[in-house]
Each structure stands twice: as structure tokens, then as C-alpha cells.
Amino acid sequence: MANRGQLTVQIKAKALELLGKEICQRELRLMPFAQYCLVNGNNIEPNKINAEERVILSDWRARGWISGGAIDFEATKEFWNAMNDLIWLGYVTHDEQPDE
Template identity: 55%
Template sequence: MAKRGQLTEKVKETAQRLLGKEITQRELRLMPYVQSVMINDQRIDPRKINSEERDILSDWRSRGWIDGGASGLTISKVFWDAIHPILLLAYVDYENQPAE
């Protein structure tokens, strides 16, 4: 099994299919933070992101996937629905879980 958070071919293909674009390793690593922000306080902490991540967030804003940031983040349902299968593939060892 690949290490968690790796941009494998399967993750790349899934992101391309769901988002219509090739994602970078940094974008993949930013997705769990955005997911956590949305589940919790819905505010980006500027101290927790670097300039490259700010550029990614700007790109996501321009695509209509997110809006806002430190004052309050919103996320489109399309993006929310797309990041979960991507995160499942990249971070969760779901294939080795016992059947229900």
C-alpha cells in the first residue's frame, strides 16, 4: 500500500474525472485541511497555509469551488462531493477493512 497522502495514478485519475483537472501533491494535501475547516469553524487560519496554498485556494475560488477564507469559507456541493472519493483513495485504507 502507498503511503497516506500520496498522489498515486489512481488518485490522479479520480481527480481528473471528478474535477476536470490534474491536481498537484500540494492540492491533495490541502484538501483534508479544507474538509476539516468546513466541518469545524469554517474559517481558514492564515497561519496554517503558505503562499503556494493561497494560490491553490485562489484557483479553487476562480473555479467556483470555494468562496471566502479567513472570514468564513463556503464550498460548492460539487467540490465537496468530489474531494471525498479523492481523500478516500489517498488517505484511507478502506480496502483492508472488515466487511460490515
């Protein structure tokens, strides 16, 4: 049984299918925070993320999945859907997945 927020083989495969790239543990764990900010109309406060998360956000921005961040934070519908699928697997049904 996988722990909540654990990057599993199933999540890695789903991310590759949905996003066309492998994701890391930190990227999976950044998604609920990004989702929270988007839902609540918040921007991402720079003092609430670390250097590794800034690199991830820069990658998402370069891929066209998000815009803004510290101001006018937005995500594409496709990225929103992908994040929600991955959050579902990693945080809602995590106990139904085998460990790696």
C-alpha cells in the first residue's frame, strides 16, 4: 500500500501518459498546492516555495501549462485535468496502490 503523496509506478505512468514527461516526487507534491492556489484565486507566494519548486514552476511555464505565479497565476484546462488525475491517484486513492 502506498503512502499519501507517494510517487508510485502507476502515478509515474499516468504522468507520462497525460503530460508526456516523467515527474518527480516534489512535482507531485507541488500539484495540490498549485491546485489550492488556483481554486482560491491566490498567487504563489515566493516565500512559500523552495528553489526546487521554482524550477518545476518554470518548467511548467515553459511547457505552456501555467502562466504567472507570483501574479496572475493561471493553468490550462488540460494541465488542470492532468493535475487532478494525478492528485486523485496520489492523495485520494493512494491506499489502493502498491508501493514501488
